Amino acid sequence: MSDMTEQQPSFLTRLRDSDLWWSFIHSPGAIIASVLTVMIVAGALFAGLVAPHDPFDLATVDLFDALLPPAWEAEGNSSYLLGTDDQGRDVFSTILYGSRISLIVGFASVALAAVIGITVGLIAGYSGGILDSFLMRVADIQLSFPAILIALLIDGVARGILPREAHDEVAVYVLVVAIGLSFWVQYARTVRSSVMVERNKEYVQAGQVIGLPNWIILIRHILPNVLGPVLVIATIQLALAIITEATLSFLGVGVPPTSPSLGTLIRIGNDYLFSGEWWITIFPGVALVVLVLSVNILGDWLRDALNPKLR
Amino acid sequence: MTKALLDIRDLIVEFPSRHGGVVAARQVNLSVAAGEILGVVGESGAGKSTIGNAVMNLLERPGRIGGGEIYLKGEKISNLPDHEMRKIRGKRIGMIFQDPLTSLNPLETVADQLIGTIRTHLDLSADEARARAISLLDQVGIPDPAVRVDHYPHQFSGGMRQRVVIALALCAEPEVILADEPTTALDVSIQAQILELLKDLVRQRGVGMILITHDMGVIAEVADRVAVMYRGEVVETGPTAKILGDPDHAYTRSLISAVPRPDIRLHRFPMVESIERAGERRELDLSTHWLGKARDFDTRGGGGATGPLLAVKDLEMVFRSGGFLGSKASSLRAVDRVSFDIRDGECFGIVGESGSGKSTIARLVTGIYKAAGGSISFNGTDLTKLKNRKELNKHRRQMQMIFQDPFSSVNARMKVRDIIAEPIRFHKLSGSESETRRIVDDLLDHVGLGARAAVKYPHEFSGGQRQRISIARALATRPRFLICDEPTSALDVSIQAQILNLLKDLQEELGLTMMFISHDLPVIRQMCDRVGVMSKGRMVEIAETENLFVAPKDDYSKHLISLMPSYSGLSEREVGQAEAS
């Protein structure tokens, strides 16, 4: 009966023919940014293999090698390409391991924020009425407090509740929760406003006429239609989350120096800035900026590509 | 062509894109004389709005004029630099846009907008400009102009705002007016007034007007001459009577025959299949087919067979808005004690202007909205009393709905197969997944899309084809009662004719009962057996269709009927041919 003469196009062909792909290969910024992002992510993932030294193996770290400048400077040592820090750890290797922590915290907190935000946004947008007003008032209040402040507060609370040693161990989780809880509002607001548009569209009413229960309509019909803007926010917030993590660690309330993130590394190096050992701060700083810049460029590109009305 | 006021010669407009580009206008020749209204008519994508924008040199990027010239009183105005063009825009050529709600700056009073425009073009003092602004408002028929001039746009109704837009276009006494769908966003009663106003302005001031529209009724009402556009080309130009009554070009003929006639009821719309190739509909043997099983519930429920299929009594609906933390709550009585019956097998029409509550009724009957009062009895069971979801779904399955907007009424993220299969799977109407697939393929064949459509996504289809997807989805629950809410008002007339033909065919084959909601009286006349007229939430009259059109009883019905376009389709000779073909 059903003649399947027309093959369903494969995912790859659909991708190749899509406007998104076309816009990607025509924007050099996005290509460079994605190459850089992939490089940093790969370097961080495989830090154990790529890094010339294991900076956290006390057996190999030698205090006599402390504060060596980069290899190309007069006093540099060729085995420490970007120099060493105050404890004799290889700066290049600590950057690789540090990006790992930064990326883990970034991705995890964005995921947490997205899950909370999308759920709240879906419920608020679809149910409307008092529940919606209430949730959005909460979001409004939270939005007037910058993420960094909320993250600091949550971190402070965690410190108050947990004993000192335990806190260092769970510092990464505390950061993820702190950043995640301070970032959900944007998703909630965006998803809610999209849902309010979608909910009045006729395909939703068609689902109601069929007799589908609300949760099926919400998950199967509305959710896929509101994910576009969420993707854009998630990308831009990944950059923001990495910055926030670095900032908190720099302020001394993030991950401890025993397993440093990029922010912690910059904090450690900051103490040596005045005495001329600039490389301990600057190289992790450059790595951080390159990573965040790449992610931001991708986010900008994605926003423009998904919304052709905005040039 | 010396007396031509505005003369467009061999105009080519291109929109380059990565897919090679689109030619929106090819070799277009048009001219308009002083005191004349030239109607430019065509369906969407015909390139009619492009012409107006090209004349004003306001094409949206990346569009550009690829060839040809435009002359204003013999003076070439195409490809003028922007600062030269500004002396023509507003001063010598005025433009009127479609949507009065978005055409005015919301932050400035009407006076400021008028005075700003007047003083841009005329050397007047502030007081003189203000006096002129008030007199312009008076000329376009705004009452109390001296008071109203200081109001903000949001304080005017839609029709009044369009009058303000017209006043703005007239600020500097232009010689030519370009009106791009000036009445499309307005209700029929307002539309008639605005058209009257435009006609008077042309006659009194001797300006030339190009009126761009998709609406044959508007053309018949006001245009002196007509140019018919099709895919970027002008296929035919001539006096209105000739083009509408005895056109030469095949496209024009089929276009005109697709326009629903207000004066007589035809069995089918003739000659429309040639316009957009509609897929072959495959007939099914309904006595054996799954779809034919739709009649299986006929025997059940003894009371249902004798009474009306749907009985609506004293239906009420109130919309509330606002009301949390201080914001003021307001309520609107959208449906006010409406009662009507729909008999098994008939097509019952509901007609009314926007905001009359007709679409709300459809949503109350299908359970999308909850009624504030009254009863909805379907096949003898009062649906408003049913609390059990399962029980309710059993009845809901038997009534389905087709929506207005073909672009939003199907979920763009789902394949056509899943869209149509969803109700079958949900109500467990088939025994197996392979049977479901076969049913979907048959349905697609049956509505003229072809089974191959199943693996595609909705964006690969045109508006008319999407409406067919919508119809297939509605049929997938094997309904007995079909609600059509303005099913064709977002479509071009030729596509509308095809969809209406399809609905008529399906109703006949499957013995469907229909509730057909429309603002368009001619469409109602073609489709319905009986009609209810709605105004401001109340049903003011229910009558047999022919009785309503010949002898309306209620004042509001009379008013509506009187506003119907006088246009009466092809001459009898043409109709004869059309019927025969």
Add this chain to the structure above:
Amino acid sequence: MIGGPRRVAQEVPRGAEMFKFVSMRLFQSIIVMLVVGLIAFGLFRFVGDPVNNMVGQDTTLEEREALTESLGLNDPFIVQYGRFVGKAVQGDFGMSYRLRQPVSDLIAERFPATLELSLVSAFMALLLGVPMGIYTALKPKSLFSRGFMTLSLMGVSLPTFLIGILLILFFGVTLRWLPTFGRGEVIQLGWWSSGFFTASGLKSLIMPAITLAIFQMTLIVRLVRAEMLEVLRTDYIKFAHARGLSPRLINFSIALRNTLVPVITIIGLQVGSIIAFAIITESVFQWPGMGLLFIQAVSEVDIPVMAAYLLLIAFVFVVINLIVDILYFVVDPRLRVQS
């Protein structure tokens, strides 16, 4: 004319409408403050044991209980909360655990430093950011716009603390032009200490203010640009072009005013967040403001200081939001005049 009563809109007396609007917003603001107060009180009461934080190791159980009773910690929650709010309204936030001084004194001492820094940064960010946003929207293809957009992308990608470090490294350590920490000399004007009137005070202000302004400025550029582009695409702009109005009039009178409506809200939020971002800047430059006090409180779990800071920030936001709402009311006739 058919049907429908002729609607002649009435301009509601501005004063009355405005009063109603503002008093409603004021009511909402009080609720917000009470909610934030609840959070602050919750922090104070339940994070760590307040008694433990006030007494030494060798305090006897009886003494502890006496203190608990005298602090009213045995009263019902709502009573304690009421007492907390009552004291907070009078500016009494208790004693800092770390510094053993009244929190209100600590804050009063630090407040001028933070406010001066924030105001200067806010002005810098607005005076540069808004015109740049407008320019990039109006001339999206120009070389300057591309330059501004690249800079703004750099701006949002450079963490504030890194900007501070780079400035210190370059102007402080290498060139030795500007002081790298502190406020310089200040002059006491009553309880207010100002760095505006001395050369060293002004010099000390330059780098922290720039650091704080850059991130906010880039955000403002991007937001203003996005809003302006949105407005430039509307029908009324197209209609204005079709009437032959001059681009100056269209861009700066019609488009700019319409852009202003949403931009006011954004700017309100930004100005608020500048005060919070001051935490970072103050930390980098050892600027003796509230942010530095707060960050020290967080790392030492000095709850009374944290709670007081939270309330103060909330108060600043509420005030800014109120101002924004009133501005909105003035700019947008759709709020002011009923149809």
